[in-house]
Amino acid sequence: MAVAEATPTDLDILARKERSPLQESIRRLLHHRVAVASMCFLALVVAVYVFADNSLFAFLTGKPPQPLIAPYRYDGANFVAVNVPPGSRAVSTKGEDLFFLLGTDYLGRDVLSRTLYGTRVSLSVAIAAATVSMLVGLVYGTISGYVGGRTDNIMMRIVDFLYGFPFLIMVILLQTYFKALARQGSSSSTPILTLLVGAAGLAVYFGGASGLTRELDSRHASLVQQLFWAQIGLGVLHLVLGYFAGESLPQVVYTSLLVLIGLAHLGLLALFVYHGIVQKHAARSSRTLFFVGEGLFVVALLLLGVRINVVGGILAVNKKMGGMLLLFIAIGLINWIGMSRLARGQVLSYKQKEFVEAAHSVGASDIRIIGRHLVPNIIGPLIVQETLAIPGYIFTEAFLSFIGLGVDSPTPSWGIMISECYPAIRTYPWQTVAPAAALTLTTLAFNFLGDGLRDALDPRLKE
């Protein structure tokens, strides 16, 4: 093996080559004037995002948050100054002097304040959606590319299937549904579908587990059995909890227990993967059955939980967040498909590289190889892609808010502001201009930053 014979100088050269690309990239990025300007602008936006009011510290004092950067509260209506143009002054009913740098809207709310508060929605959506799609895409794509073979085939089939799906329309429908639920309060969805999924999952799970116990040696087989019963036990616990949830358990307790159970599920699964049983000793069909069944089972449990209580919980949280939570999930789930394809492609191209094979040959575990060798190498293009996707998320939020399916009024989102004010654009243009400019500048900055990042990480494109 070449590595074994490498001289110190060779290693030095290797090390230098390993380190320099990142520094090179940063250097190139800092030389990219437009990208640096965009970063500065976005830093400013983040500052506004954080310090629009003092809600960060307000929970310590227990008082309602007060505006910091924003001159007024976003929902502070002034009936003495409705639709006033930029630069107007007024005296409020309480006798305060008011000054509206960018004018007011049809309820006399300060356009500047609302625009500044609007960063909260747009940036939150951008960050949350980017995180969701990045995580889901990365995990899905990496597994697909790394495991390869039939698993890869099936996983990519699913992706291909979803690719043709009218996702945004689905999001619109889902949002319609959720909004209606939020209006109505309680849920009355039938548990039958969920029970079916759960039963099917349980059956498949059982099939996989029994297959595994037959194929594995006794020590591993007993591990599989323990895992299986542990999961079932968790499921029962889940159901019992769910039953009491509505009656005697406070919602917070129930929800946190639910989260604990979910974590326990994941932990058991991780234990299983860690022991390497899945990779080595059993037929692929049993393994696939086992995992698919496990997945369906857990999903069904979650759904049952959802039916019993969590819909209410989620809706409550969603309401607290001004309707943003569901947006996060919906928008994040639109884009993971592209990410997973990209991640898979990257993993495939790196899987054959020397350092991965070298790591294999010294017996590194799969998780270690993925975590230490693959992910750091493939993350660059994914980040670029994600940065370039952020304007899309912001657009989608604006779009959904515009058609009334975004955040709830009076939470200020740029999309809602435009949709409320554009019909009056002839008489009160400033009401539309401020959010429009904020929206455009922010997406512009993300686009320029993404371009800069791409050039910095892949110099071939520049020059």
Place this chain on the structure above:
Amino acid sequence: MATTLLEVKGLETRFFTQDGVVKAVNGISYTLNESETLAIVGESGCGKSVGVMSLMRLIPEPPGKITGGEAMFLGRDLLKMNKEAIRQVRGKEIAMIFQDPMTSLNPVLTIARQITEALELHMGMDHRQATDRAVELLEMVNIPEAAGRINDYPHQFSGGMRQRVMIAMALSCMPQILIADEPTTALDVTIQAQIVELVKRLRDELGMAIIWITHDLGVVAGLAERVVVMYAGFIVEEALVKDLYGSPGHPYTLGLLGSLPRVDMIRNERLTSIEGMPPDLIALPEGCPFAARCTFVLDRCLRDNPPLLSVAPGHKVACWVDVETGREK
């Protein structure tokens, strides 16, 4: 004395990159006679490709630039011709085949289209004539069932067959010079031998001159009459094949010959058995570029770069040292 076809004098090519000026070719001079095969050998990155692509003016500009020298071809200087004139030379008088047949053919055009376009351009043929000629050419390079495959796309051919197609394309206009830039490096050993045999046969039939670039001194012996050895953008030795093998005059050539492939060697192992690495072309040392790796190195080598001087008829060496005695000449 054979007539000279191409005379390169002091060719100098630079790349102006962000990190500095890459001195890829540093004043090389050589001649090519009619129906002669000249081999250019040297380690990877020593400027072989850049040297010949400069002749065809195929250097990407920017960052590349030919900064000096001349290349007289039939009384005209290739390096000073206008764009239109050099275009007339390309493909018609001087043709080129490249290292990697997998990427050198356009994947979205048929073989027919790619061969006939040069014929239509340079030979004034119409489409029918050109297609017929293309079939003949494919037969000439031993593509079975050429007529049936002419409308196939490159991905439908194997690597060796693609290189044959490249050769057919290059020879389509009966060029006077064929430049082959490592045409066999990307191919299997058996296919390599077939390609070499094919080129030999075609050379004897068509009588063109060849510049053959390679890493493989083993191939050179059976194919070329003269050899030019390059190092770090310089020519360090030029000799007839038998002289080069018989009495190599440059320590670098000695090293190359010492690293000739042996039976027990893994294929694809490149000529790297000389200790150390070639110098950075952005910051060339003041003296002889090979000094840092040379076993015969003298004080003088670190100060002055030796010129290429005749040591025997037709044999030139750029070295201060007499390698037989190990002393300064």
Place this chain on the structure above:
Amino acid sequence: MTKYIVRRTLWFLPVLFAVTLFTFVLMRAIPGGPFSYAGDKSLPPQVVANIEAKYHLDWPMWKQFASYLLGDDIVDRAAYEESLALKRRPSRGLIRGDLGPSFRYRGQTVNDIVATTLPTSAQLGLMAVALALVIGIPAGTIAALKQNSAIDYMATFSAVFFASIPSVVLSPILIYVFALRLNWFPVASWGTKPPYFLGFLPQLAHLNLTFLKHAALPVFALGTGMAAGIARLTRGSLLQVIREDYIRTARAKGLKERLIIVRHALKNSMIPVATILGPLIAAVVTGTFIVEQIFGINGMGKHFVQSIGNRDYPVIIGVTLIYSVLLVIGNLMVDITYAWLDPRIRYD
């Protein structure tokens, strides 16, 4: 290829079924039912029950779905006869092309609504795509060929700029500047009327200045973002292609630079562009929601958004289906374009 198209079309049936099921269940699962909302407060429970019986909303979900899919006569013969007797319109089923009645516009079917609104949206969408291609590809090509020149910088900058303006922003601005301030274009509505040529194209007689004036702003609002995306992609891919070995081969043959670009580079550089045509079509669809809304164009997008507000579930389901079909047709066309551009791709 034919085989592939047939297979893709067959493969599409389960997708369509899934979409129908999903949409149907979701819309029916919305609590309260469409006729018992605030806003319809005046309706007494008895009337609501009557209406629900009329639309078979009192049936169990599976039966409603079966009736939607297959028609009343297959699902429940007796109910079918009864509807006929009461002069109600029984469902003939999706399989026979019946998308059902609108809840909101009494007396109109979803088919009627689609038939009147789809052509307008199709005209708008097609013109926007055409605009995007006609501006985007040449702009990207020129920028790549003149890399790092002033033209390139201008093109690149305006591409990023226009890609950063969502139609929610662009449409009001266009209206304000060009319609309200400058008075160059009408503010709202669309310039053609049925009957249409081939079912959706405007008649030649309608293709006059008025039509173009009505179309200009919305088409621009819908098309520029896409044009910008296409231009960026074209530029990037052409820059990559002209560094490829086969371009050097073409140069070594002595071909003219123009021929090298046109014959050897452009087709290759269009391959990545073809891949985004799919998402692009989806973007057109969602783009029409906003553009039609803001420009007051009576298209399918506007109707879709309104039916969400009105909770007109049959319209929502029907229009979602139509969109799915359109998207699939679009994706199929993308695949065909792709195969035509890249001979290495064979679908069989």
